[in-house]
Amino acid sequence: MYIDVTINTDDERIGELARRYWELTDEGTFVYSVAELASEFGIKSHQVTKVVKENASAYRTDITCSSCDECYLLTKRTDATQPFYRLVPRHEDWTCEDCLEEEVQVQRDFERYNAEKSKSHSLAQRVICWEADVRHQVYLLAFLKHSGDESLSRILPLGNNRLDLLAPTTEMTFEVVRQLLHNDLISVDPNSPEGAYFVNDDVEFRLYLERCAWLITTFFNQDNAELGEQGIDGPALYAVLDKHLSSDQFLKDNIDDIQEIAWEVVEQEAVAFLEYVLKERGLPQRFGEMTHHVLRKALEEYSLAQVYRMIWQAARNASDYLVRNRVPKQQAANTIPRSIDGYMERARANEWEVSPFRRNFNLPQSVLARVVFNQILGTDDGGFHTPLHSLFGKEQLQGCSQSD
Ligand SMILES: [Zn+2]
Numbered sequence: 224m225y226i227d228v229t230i231n232t233d234d235e236r237i238g239e240l241a242r243r244y245w246e247l248t249d250e251g252t253f254v255y256s257v258a259e260l261a262s263e264f265g266i267k268s269h270q271v272t273k274v275v276k277e278n279a280s281a282y283r284t285d286i287t288c289s290s291c292d293e294c295y296l297l298t299k300r301t302d303a304t305q306p307f308y309r310l311v312p313r314h315e316d317w318t319c320e321d322c323l324e325e326e327v328q329v330q331r332d333f334e335r336y337n338a339e340k341s342k343s344h345s346l347a348q349r350v351i352c353w354e355a356d357v358r359h360q361v362y363l364l365a366f367l368k369h370s371g372d373e374s375l376s377r378i379l380p381l382g383n384n385r386l387d388l389l390a391p392t393t394e395m396t397f398e399v400v401r402q403l404l405h406n407d408l409i410s411v412d413p414n415s416p417e418g419a420y421f422v423n424d425d426v427e428f429r430l431y432l433e434r435c436a437w438l439i440t441t442f443f444n445q446d447n448a449e450l451g452e453q454g455i456d457g458p459a460l461y462a463v464l465d466k467h468l469s470s471d472q473f474l475k476d477n478i479d480d481i482q483e484i485a486w487e488v489v490e491q492e493a494v495a496f497l498e499y500v501l502k503e504r505g506l507p508q509r510f511g512e513m514t515h516h517v518l519r520k521a522l523e524e525y526s527l528a529q530v531y532r533m534i535w536q537a538a539r540n541a542s543d544y545l546v547r548n549r550v551p552k553q554q555a556a557n558t559i560p561r562s563i564d565g566y567m568e569r570a571r572a573n574e575w576e577v578s579p580f581r582r583n584f585n586l587p588q589s590v591l592a593r594v595v596f597n598q599i600l601g602t603d604d605g606g607f608h609t610p611l612h613s614l615f616g617k618e619q620l621q622g623c624s625q626s627d
Contacts, residue, residue, distance in 0.1 A: 225283055232279070283295040357477045365399065377437065378438070390589050473599065496535075522611060523610075523611070529610075
């Protein structure tokens with residue numbers, strides 16, 4: 224017989240009841256019905272199961288845990304008469320609850336160990352903010368402004384800030400975090416929300432960039448770097464970075480880098496708006512190099528506010544084309560770059576003044592754009608209202624060098 228009954232009471236009568244309750248014939252059916260047991264032992268029918276459960280445990284000896292050899296604990300009477308494959312689909316590698324829980328715990332400990340290791344690795348690089356790339360200094364300040372917690376001791380998960388965007392597109396947001404991480408200015412916080420990081424089947428440590436919390440691993444001077452983790456001072460780092468990036472000297476010294484970042488931000492803003500209008504019109508938001516090329520070309524001449532109008536008009540043309548000619552949606556969306564190009568040519572030939580759009584309520588200026596255009600370049604959302612060539616034009620640069 225494949226039922227093992229463990230009696231947990233000294234009351235022999237109840238022990239006997241439990242033994243009989245679980246007793247099977249050679250054909251695998253119950254020897255006694257609950258009603259029979261009830262009348263024999265003088266208990267009400269509905270109490271039999273409760274009394275047995277409280278005073279005995281029954282196990283199936285034909286199903287054992289692949290890890291600890293414990294037998295399958297029966298939780299209800301009908302499970303005793305089921306074929307084993309009904310209870311556990313793959314009974315040769317069935318694992319009991321306790322072992323599963325332990326496995327989960329071991330896995331979690333291992334993941335945490337990996338997170339701690341990655342944090343120690345970043346701290347050991349002793350990155351000092353002044354020695355980091357200009358781009359990374361800008362990214363770090365923007366990230367602290369966007370997601371730094373109240374005490375600036377850690378950086379909260381990106382998803383926690385629902386008011387502001389770190390960068391214009393999700394793609395760029397992740398790129399900012401990835402670069403800070405890969406260059407050891409930040410590390411994953413081992414105390415991130417559960418499931419934010421994991422170790423995959425190939426034993427690789429993986430992060431969900433949106434769900435992780437982060438720790439600052441950038442020092443603001445050499446003395447602090449010597450102290451290791453105790454030398455990390457978020458508030459001081461924030462204060463010096465904020466002041467440094469606002470200074471004229473910083474702009475003068477790094478004008479080329481700033482210009483490069485400014486370009487990337489504005490291009491991403493154009494991409495974000497294009498995705499937005501395509502989505503609004505039910506068109507696919509897939510586009511390639513040609514579109515990026517045309518957007519860059521437009522931004523060389525016009526402000527983003529003006530390029531918004533061209534994008535909006537192109538999306539409208541695409542959806543008119545879709546309705547008129549009943550073409551596939553992607554085909555309609557493919558007209559966008561030509562349409563923007565055509566708009567520019569006509570505007571130039573006819574000397575139109577392209578009237579600017581206002582910022583879309585759903586696409587506010589990102590924190591990164593604020594750091595670049597408001598804080599460093601000292602404009603009021605200049606990346607939106609002013610063509611980049613006038614922000615970074617010859618006069619501007621000369622202005623910079625004259626005041627040297
Ligand atoms: Zn087990």
